[in-house]
Amino acid sequence: xxxxxxxxxxxxxxxxxxxxxxxxxxxxxxxxxxxxxxxxxxxxxxxxxxxxxxxxxxxxxxxxxxxxxxxxxxxxxxxxxxxxxxxxxxxxxxxxxxxxxxxxxxxxx
Amino acid sequence: xxxxxxxxxxxxxxxxxxxxxxxxxxxxxxxxxxxxxxxxxxxxxxxxxxxxxxxxxxxxxxxxxxxxxxxxxxxxxxxxxxxxxxxxxxxxxxxxxxxxxxxxxxxxxxxxxxx
Numbered sequence: 213x214x215x216x217x218x219x220x221x222x223x224x225x226x227x228x229x230x231x232x233x234x235x236x237x238x239x240x241x242x243x244x245x246x247x248x249x250x251x252x253x254x255x256x257x258x259x260x261x262x263x264x265x266x267x268x269x270x271x272x273x274x275x276x277x278x279x280x281x282x283x284x285x286x287x288x289x290x291x292x293x294x295x296x297x298x299x300x301x302x303x304x305x306x307x308x309x310x311x312x313x314x315x316x317x318x319x320x321x
Numbered sequence: 322x323x324x325x326x327x328x329x330x331x332x333x334x335x336x337x338x339x340x341x342x343x344x345x346x347x348x349x350x351x352x353x354x355x356x357x358x359x360x361x362x363x364x365x366x367x368x369x370x371x372x373x374x375x376x377x378x379x380x381x382x383x384x385x386x387x388x389x390x391x392x393x394x395x396x397x398x399x400x401x402x403x404x405x406x407x408x409x410x411x412x413x414x415x416x417x418x419x420x421x422x423x424x425x426x427x428x429x430x431x432x433x434x435x436x
Binding site: 243245247252253254255256257260262299303305306307308309310311312313314 | 325352354356358362363364365366369376377410412414416423424425426427428429430
């Protein structure tokens, strides 16, 4: 089967940097994705790592280590609007996504 | 380019009734995925469809649930004889012909409440 572990809650202040870790156990792994969800709305894609290393997109970066079955999402220069749930998801065959339970990020002024 | 559309946005059904949830993928997208989300939980994969084909339904309950993606029209997720445990948010996502390995585009979801 597949399982993913990520912290349930993280709190940080505006302007800070926060890292959300994700460990996974799975078979048929293609890559690791990150999605953001505000207040139960439509999840939106943030990043995808198919290979080891760091991917950077603006204030967001994501890292993957296949050998350690580990990845993280790094958010820099936090803004209030970044308060949301963040999900790591393993990508399997056909693009099927297996999601973690989500990390609730609270950004304080 | 309109995004993924789902309707209805909210659906209330009494136990034993049928629920039909519709999903129109983004223009040009031929892959549709359905996910279910219970409160305070992550999304759970249900089924993956291409036009007129069910490719992977490993996440679908064996009974009462079915899905289709006809040649014309939206994808439909059908739940027969709903029970209280079916209350959840149901999201569909679409991806272009190359597949959803890299990015999937999600609709706003249908919130199903079974009374």
